[in-house]
Amino acid sequence: MAIEQNIVLLVGGVGGAKLALGLSEILPPEKLTIIVNTADDFWHYGLRICPDLDTVMYTLSGLVDPVNGWGVHQDTTLTLDSLKRYGENPWFRLGDQDLATHLLRTHLLRSGVSLTEIVAQLSRQLGIKHTLLPMTDASVATMVDTIELGEIEFQSYFVQHRWKPTVKSLRIEGIESAKMTDQVKAQIENADAIIIGPSNPWLSIQPILSVPELRDTLLQRNIPRVAVTPIVSGKALKGPAAKIMQELGLAVTPQTVAEFYGEVINGFIYDQRDNLVKLNNVNTLSLDTIMKDRTDKIRLAQQMLDWIGEWT
Amino acid sequence: MAIEQNIVLLVGGVGGAKLALGLSEILPPEKLTIIVNTADDFWHYGLRICPDLDTVMYTLSGLVDPVNGWGVHQDTTLTLDSLKRYGENPWFRLGDQDLATHLLRTHLLRSGVSLTEIVAQLSRQLGIKHTLLPMTDASVATMVDTIELGEIEFQSYFVQHRWKPTVKSLRIEGIESAKMTDQVKAQIENADAIIIGPSNPWLSIQPILSVPELRDTLLQRNIPRVAVTPIVSGKALKGPAAKIMQELGLAVTPQTVAEFYGEVINGFIYDQRDNLVKLNNVNTLSLDTIMKDRTDKIRLAQQMLDWIGEWT
Numbered sequence: 001m002a003i004e005q006n007i008v009l010l011v012g013g014v015g016g017a018k019l020a021l022g023l024s025e026i027l028p029p030e031k032l033t034i035i036v037n038t039a040d041d042f043w044h045y046g047l048r049i050c051p052d053l054d055t056v057m058y059t060l061s062g063l064v065d066p067v068n069g070w071g072v073h074q075d076t077t078l079t080l081d082s083l084k085r086y087g088e089n090p091w092f093r094l095g096d097q098d099l100a101t102h103l104l105r106t107h108l109l110r111s112g113v114s115l116t117e118i119v120a121q122l123s124r125q126l127g128i129k130h131t132l133l134p135m136t137d138a139s140v141a142t143m144v145d146t147i148e149l150g151e152i153e154f155q156s157y158f159v160q161h162r163w164k165p166t167v168k169s170l171r172i173e174g175i176e177s178a179k180m181t182d183q184v185k186a187q188i189e190n191a192d193a194i195i196i197g198p199s200n201p202w203l204s205i206q207p208i209l210s211v212p213e214l215r216d217t218l219l220q221r222n223i224p225r226v227a228v229t230p231i232v233s234g235k236a237l238k239g240p241a242a243k244i245m246q247e248l249g250l251a252v253t254p255q256t257v258a259e260f261y262g263e264v265i266n267g268f269i270y271d272q273r274d275n276l277v278k279l280n281n282v283n284t285l286s287l288d289t290i291m292k293d294r295t296d297k298i299r300l301a302q303q304m305l306d307w308i309g310e311w312t
Numbered sequence: 313m314a315i316e317q318n319i320v321l322l323v324g325g326v327g328g329a330k331l332a333l334g335l336s337e338i339l340p341p342e343k344l345t346i347i348v349n350t351a352d353d354f355w356h357y358g359l360r361i362c363p364d365l366d367t368v369m370y371t372l373s374g375l376v377d378p379v380n381g382w383g384v385h386q387d388t389t390l391t392l393d394s395l396k397r398y399g400e401n402p403w404f405r406l407g408d409q410d411l412a413t414h415l416l417r418t419h420l421l422r423s424g425v426s427l428t429e430i431v432a433q434l435s436r437q438l439g440i441k442h443t444l445l446p447m448t449d450a451s452v453a454t455m456v457d458t459i460e461l462g463e464i465e466f467q468s469y470f471v472q473h474r475w476k477p478t479v480k481s482l483r484i485e486g487i488e489s490a491k492m493t494d495q496v497k498a499q500i501e502n503a504d505a506i507i508i509g510p511s512n513p514w515l516s517i518q519p520i521l522s523v524p525e526l527r528d529t530l531l532q533r534n535i536p537r538v539a540v541t542p543i544v545s546g547k548a549l550k551g552p553a554a555k556i557m558q559e560l561g562l563a564v565t566p567q568t569v570a571e572f573y574g575e576v577i578n579g580f581i582y583d584q585r586d587n588l589v590k591l592n593n594v595n596t597l598s599l600d601t602i603m604k605d606r607t608d609k610i611r612l613a614q615q616m617l618d619w620i621g622e623w624t
Contacts, residue, residue, distance in 0.1 A: 045415045045416065045419045046358075046415065046418050046419035046422055047415070072394075076390060076408075078388060078390065078408035078409055079391065079408045079409065079411040079412050079415065080412075082384075082408070082409040082410075082411070082412035082413075083412045083415070083416060085412065085437060085438060086412065086413075086416055086433075086434055086437040086438075087437050088416065096388075096390035096391050096394070096408050097390055097391065097394040098394075099391040099394070099411070100391050100392070100394035100395045100397065100398065101394075101398075103357045103358065103359070103391065103395070104357065104395060104398055104400065106358050107357045107358035110358050121398075122398055125397060125398040125399050126397060126398075
């Protein structure tokens with residue numbers, strides 16, 4: 001496939017952002033759109049925090065902390081530390097540089113600007129030329145039902161409780177009344193291929209696919225729709241995906257991931273370290289999917305684009 | 313007057329905070345209440361900023377920047393500087409440590425907690441034992457009508473335009489519907505003396521006196537009601553008081569200040585460097601009113617208390 005084709009990438013946070021970076025190094029700005037999960041977004045001290053959007057934005061702009069894969073490089077937490085003077089004990093790390101993003105975004109949201117417009121404005125100011133889109137402008141929230149603590153908000157599960165509680169089930173509050181934005185719809189309808197990043201299928205991709213009409217819009221597109229596994233050698237590359245799969249009674253394999261996506265995909269990339277039983281109606285390819293540095297990201301992105309290009 | 317008597321102090325920012333500190337070093341916690349101007353409060357990047365309350369709070373807690381007289385000592389502006397990445401040019405300095413105050417206060421305000429309760433909570437957490445009260449829980453705003461820019465918000469006049477525009481008149485938006493709080497009412501009714509700090513009479517004290525019923529509540533108290541001049545040797549100790557007096561066609565003298573307060577006061581302290589024509593029904597005293605260090609603040613506070621004590 002020539003790079004003149006339009007690629008739409010669906011991602012969550014750190015893992016997906018790596019592939020986004022790889023693709024952005026190859027594809028010209030008008031040919032790559034990144035649709036980002038917002039079901040992890042939450043309010044903290046009156047600020048609207050969008051962890052996945054910020055991770056992608058910081059990654060593409062080069063601001064990201066290269067060790068964590070999220071947050072701003074060499075950021076400090078003077079404001080957060082000062083909250084302790086008031087007896088507060090903030091459990092979500094907000095860096096001082098990072099706070100500027102949350103302050104401005106929250107201020108604009110409260111002024112009536114849509115999240116889509118805000119993301120466009122902020123990412124443009126950071127020098128990002130490719131298009132970043134939140135999956136929806138609506139406020140939705142992944143809720144995690146746990147054995148130990150009952151149902152809690154995602155960030156409480158993920159950060160405050162360090163994904164230790166046992167997951168019984170997940171639901172996305174507010175998703176029924178969320179709307180697919182015109183921008184998301186147009187980009188999917190205009191895509192020549194859809195790529196689902198190596199993000200958590202349950203926590204990051206499922207919310208995107210659950211935006212009303214979004215899944216159907218994808219399914220109507222007779223184009224390559226390819227997912228990359230986030231599970232390698234029985235482990236998640238990052239985060240709680242493997243642990244949640246176990247708790248939901250699923251085998252921690254790329255096979256499970258591919259089957260979870262079902263008809264949404266017609267292509268699946270799994271890691272060369274793993275095996276895959278043949279899937280019906282799904283092209284498969286094994287690659288080295290681990291992205292440690294910039295070279296890995298570009299290599300994987302290029303291999304994916306080359307493979308998808310061969311289909312057509 | 314014995315220190316067992318209840319003192320209520322009305323103040324604005326830096327100058328008044330100095331006297332508040334002096335009094336707080338002498339009077340036990342339950343004997344001093346500081347009522348603070350809130351007409352300078354404003355919204356900035358979605359945060360509610362209360363400059364005078366914070367100045368008093370930081371001064372009494374020892375957090376204050378000793379050079380500026382406001383803000384937190386050795387504070388940085390990493391968040392503010394990071395806003396510039398997004399093309400913003402914030403004109404109001406918000407330090408990183410200081411931001412914790414604004415974040416928490418705004419969050420509590422949006423959660424429905426009254427400013428009075430918030431100030432009590434924050435000042436208690438900072439170790440302040442004396443009572444700080446906002447003049448009202450209502451949102452009011454000093455508006456400055458200027459020759460050059462028309463009517464602008466106070467902080468825009470004061471900070472953004474460095475009090476350069478020529479003042480034609482002042483008004484306090486929303487003051488008609490503001491309510492005196494139960495706490496302010498109770499403290500004034502329970503006071504054995506009222507002291508008006510060396511704050512800007514037009515910008516800091518007039519808003520307090522304009523809270524509906526507050527002035528009448530003061531006037532009904534047959535107790536010492538003593539103001540301290542903020543004008544010494546034809547100059548304001550700090551800020552635009554002298555400039556505004558000139559622009560309003562007033563002589564820049566303590567006499568003008570005393571006459572501006574009129575029947576609200578029955579006692580007036582002017583500086584020993586100045587002269588005062590005798591005022592009807594107003595006891596007067598000249599003192600060294602300049603407070604450079606902690607010793608000065610305590611000395612002036614003690615001299616005032618001693619003098620007021622002689623009346624009764």
